Amino acid sequence: MPVTLSLKTAQYIDQDAQKIVSGLPVLHGEYGVPGEHIAFLRKFFRAHDTQTIMKLYRKLYMVECRRVSPLTRAVVGIAATVYRNIRSCGDNPLVCELLQLLAKPNMQALLYSHDKIASRDFTPQLHPEGGSDARDEPLTPGENGTEDGTGHVRVIQLIKDREPLGATLQYNDESGTVQIARVLMGGAADRSGILHVGDEILEVAGQSVRDKTPDQIATELTKMSGAISMKILSGTHRLITLRESKMRVRAFFDYNPIYDVLNPCPEAGLTFCRGDVLHIVSQEDPWWWQARREGERTGRTGLIPARQLQERNEIIRRYHSDDDVTTCSSRSPRGTSPCRFSPRIPRTRRVRRKMYQSQHSGGTPDLLRREYDVEDIPTYEEVDLYQPNADVFRPVVLIGPPGVGRHELKRRLLSHDPDLFEEVVPYTSRRKKTHEQDSREYHFVPREEMERGIINHRFVEYGEFKGNLYGTSYASIRSVISRGKICLLCPHTQALKLLRSPEIKPFIVYVKPPPIEVLCITRKQMRAMKTLEGGATRLITDEDFTDMLTIGSRIEDKYAHLFDAVVINDDIVKATKQLLIVIHELQRRPQWVPLHWLR
Numbered sequence: 001m002p003v004t005l006s007l008k009t010a011q012y013i014d015q016d017a018q019k020i021v022s023g024l025p026v027l028h029g030e031y032g033v034p035g036e037h038i039a040f041l042r043k044f045f046r047a048h049d050t051q052t053i054m055k056l057y058r059k060l061y062m063v064e065c066r067r068v069s070p071l072t073r074a075v076v077g078i079a080a081t082v083y084r085n086i087r088s089c090g091d092n093p094l095v096c097e098l099l100q101l102l103a104k105p106n107m108q109a110l111l112y113s114h115d116k117i118a119s120r121d122f123t124p125q126l127h128p129e130g131g132s133d134a135r136d137e138p139l140t141p142g143e144n145g146t147e148d149g150t151g152h153v154r155v156i157q158l159i160k161d162r163e164p165l166g167a168t169l170q171y172n173d174e175s176g177t178v179q180i181a182r183v184l185m186g187g188a189a190d191r192s193g194i195l196h197v198g199d200e201i202l203e204v205a206g207q208s209v210r211d212k213t214p215d216q217i218a219t220e221l222t223k224m225s226g227a228i229s230m231k232i233l234s235g236t237h238r239l240i241t242l243r244e245s246k247m248r249v250r251a252f253f254d255y256n257p258i259y260d261v262l263n264p265c266p267e268a269g270l271t272f273c274r275g276d277v278l279h280i281v282s283q284e285d286p287w288w289w290q291a292r293r294e295g296e297r298t299g300r301t302g303l304i305p306a307r308q309l310q311e312r313n314e315i316i317r318r319y320h321s322d323d324d325v326t327t328c329s330s331r332s333p334r335g336t337s338p339c340r341f342s343p344r345i346p347r348t349r350r351v352r353r354k355m356y357q358s359q360h361s362g363g364t365p366d367l368l369r370r371e372y373d374v375e376d377i378p379t380y381e382e383v384d385l386y387q388p389n390a391d392v393f394r395p396v397v398l399i400g401p402p403g404v405g406r407h408e409l410k411r412r413l414l415s416h417d418p419d420l421f422e423e424v425v426p427y428t429s430r431r432k433k434t435h436e437q438d439s440r441e442y443h444f445v446p447r448e449e450m451e452r453g454i455i456n457h458r459f460v461e462y463g464e465f466k467g468n469l470y471g472t473s474y475a476s477i478r479s480v481i482s483r484g485k486i487c488l489l490c491p492h493t494q495a496l497k498l499l500r501s502p503e504i505k506p507f508i509v510y511v512k513p514p515p516i517e518v519l520c521i522t523r524k525q526m527r528a529m530k531t532l533e534g535g536a537t538r539l540i541t542d543e544d545f546t547d548m549l550t551i552g553s554r555i556e557d558k559y560a561h562l563f564d565a566v567v568i569n570d571d572i573v574k575a576t577k578q579l580l581i582v583i584h585e586l587q588r589r590p591q592w593v594p595l596h597w598l599r
Ligand SMILES: Nc1ncnc2c1ncn2[C@@H]1O[C@H](COP(=O)(O)OP(=O)(O)OP(=O)(O)O)[C@@H](O)[C@H]1O
Pocket: 343, 344, 400, 401, 402, 403, 404, 405, 406, 407, 408, 409, 490, 522, 523, 524, 526, 527, 528, 529, 530, 569, 570, 571, 572, 573, 575
C-alpha cells in the first residue's frame, strides 16, 4: 500500500521537532547550556528543512516497519460484481469507460495475477489427479501418521529450474534413509514450501533412492528441471518459519565450496572473495551460515562456514602450514622494517628513513608490542552502511611497499587542492631548530611528555631516531578532521590496526606497484630516488623493484581484507587522477564500514 507523504509545507509544524523545541529551556535552566546554543538549536529545529527531514525519516521508518499484506485476495470477484452492477447505469460516459476498462483482457489478467500473488499461489497446478502439489498416500503397514501431518508418506511435485535443490541432505543412520538436513532460504526447496527439515526422501521421479548417497541424490536433483515428483516421509519436526536476518558482513578470506572438504553439500555452497559484503540470512546452524552476496537481490542463498568454523579451520591450516603467519613477522625481508611502528613521520627529508626501525626504538613498551603480536584470524567483520557527511571527511590512508610512491601521491593531492587536503603535523622530542616553528614542522614536546603519550596510547605510530622520539598522534588527525579537511596519512601497515577505530574511520587505499617491466620504465624515466638512512638519496635500482614487489605481495597477503580501494601506481599522473576519483566517490556514496564504528 502506498504511503501518503504530504509535504506542502510552509506552515507545516513537525510534532517531534515541536516537542524538542519546547524542551530546550530545560537544557538552559537545569544543565546550564548557554543561551546562544539554545537559540541555535531552536532555530535549527524550527527550520523548514529540518522538519521536512524529520517527517521523511518517520515515514521511511514506518514503511520499513510495516509488514505489507494484501487487503483482499478476491479482486477478480469484486471487479465482476462492479461490472454487473454498473452495466445497467445508462449512458454515463464515465460508466462506459469503466466497463470498457474492466472488460479488457490485460486488466483481467492483472486482477487475476493480483489474487494469485496475494494468495501466495505461485506453483503451477501440474498434478492431474488432485490438482495439488502435495497429496497424502495411504500409509504402508507400520507407518504411523500423526495429527500434524508428520510421519505421512506424501507425493509432492517440486517445480524448479536447473538449479540446486536449495537444501542439504544427510544420511539417517537409524532409518537408513536420506533426509533433509537444512533448507536454504530463497532456494527451490524453500520457495516450494513443501519440503521441510527432517523429511525423508524415498523416491525421486518414480525411482527409489534407497541405494543412493546424499551427494548422488543432490547432484541428480540439481540437473533436473520442471515438475519433479518426489515421494517423501514427512519428518517428525516441522521447520519453524525463520525471519531473514539483517546482518551484513565483510568477508576477510576467499571461499570456494568446491575446495572445502568439510562443506556438507558443495553444490549448495556460496563462492565469495575477500572483501565481498555478504548478507547473512540465517545463522540457525552454528557451523554453516546461509548467505547471499550483498546487492544481488535475486542472488542465490548458499552455505558458508560460520565464523567459529572458519576460525577453527584457519588455526588448523596455520598449524600444518610451513608458511605459518606467526613466523612471517620474524622473517623480515631485505629493506622491510621489522618494526611495529611507523616508518616516515619527519617532515624534512634529511631524517626521514630508517628512523622507526625496531633496533632504534628501544623505548617501545611491552604492552604495545604484545598488542601487535596477537594475530587475529581474519574471518568476517560485521558491517553497516555509513552515509558520507558533508562536513566530516574520513582520513585517506595510503598503504604500500616502500618506494611505491605513496608520498609522491600525497604531495600531488596536497598541491592539487590545498583547501581540501591536509597532512598531519607530527610530534617530536627533539629540539627545535632556529628556522622551525612549533606546530608547523612539528609539535615540539619534552621527551617525558611523549613517552607518557605513547604509554597512554595517544600515538597511532611512533619511533626513535638518533635518540629523539617522533610520532603521529590521534589528536593531530582529529584536528585535521575537525577543520573539515581530508587528512592524508602514509603510515606503516602495522599502524592500520590502531588507525581502524570509530573515531578515525580511515579509508584505506592500497598503492600497488605495477608489474616489474612497468616499474623499470616509469621509475627510470622519472629518475625515481630512494632515500637512505640519514637522508642521502640514490637512484632506485632493479633490486629495489624486486624488493618492492615482494613486500607488496606480503602486504596484500596480510592486509588486503582491510583495503577499501586499490590504486596501481604505474603512471603517476594516471594514478593521481584515479585516487582523486576514489576520494570523490568517498564523499558521495555510502560505504560499508565496521558496525561498531557506527554505534
Ligand atoms: N608512478 C611513478 N612513476 C615514476 N616515479 C614515481 C612514481 N611514483 C613515485 N615515483 C618516484 O619514486 C620515488 C619514491 O616515491 P615515494 O617517496 O613517494 O615512495 P613512498 O611509497 O612514499 O616510499 P616510502 O614508503 O619508503 O616512504 C620518488 O622519487 C617518486 O618521485
